Amino acid sequence: MFSGAQVALYPMTDDFVRVILGSLSALDPYRSRFRIETDDLSTLLVGPPPDLFPALRDLHVAASRGGLHCVMHATVSRGCPGEPDDPICTPIEGRTAETPLSERVEAALEAVQSAAPTGQDVAAQLSLYPLGASHHMDEIYGCIDLMKRSGVFGRAKNFCTTLRGDAGPVFATLGEAFLRFGSPEGHVAMDLTVSANSPSPA
Structure with missing residues (x-):
């Protein structure tokens, strides 16, 4: 399997270089398990699917500390048929294609x-x-059920869903959405934007 994320940070400050480069140290605990490459556009994280969202959480929280308004955008993918298998991207444990949707939501x-x-x-x-997946809408509806019951559901919007709350349960919900829905061996992608400390909350 191949799993990873292309992630970019946008701190709303003139001191954005220090904030971005400083927050990358939050990824240090993950470096032994990930391939991490940073360029002038984004940072690539390649590694085991269960660890992707904890790494994204820690990166965003580090960039947002002190009340700084910071936005993160990420494209997250697993099982892409256009990418080679990578031994550091361990398979998802604890579920198979036969695991019922209701069991996955509860877990x-x-x-x-x-x-x-x-x-x-x-x-x-x-x-x-x-x-x-021919049953992709069932998987999406199962994911929406999870988000509505997660305790951090914000609202449904056109083409997306909003979550609000502490970064711990929000990123946990995002991670579970990524891990539990779609085929465990199939291609699943997520488009994600996260904002902290916005001066104009909805």
């Missing part, structure tokens, strides 16, 4: 409820794309 809710708070509130907007 995801359990994981979200056990997420530790970070003390940083965020708002997130996501779209999930379980590609190549």
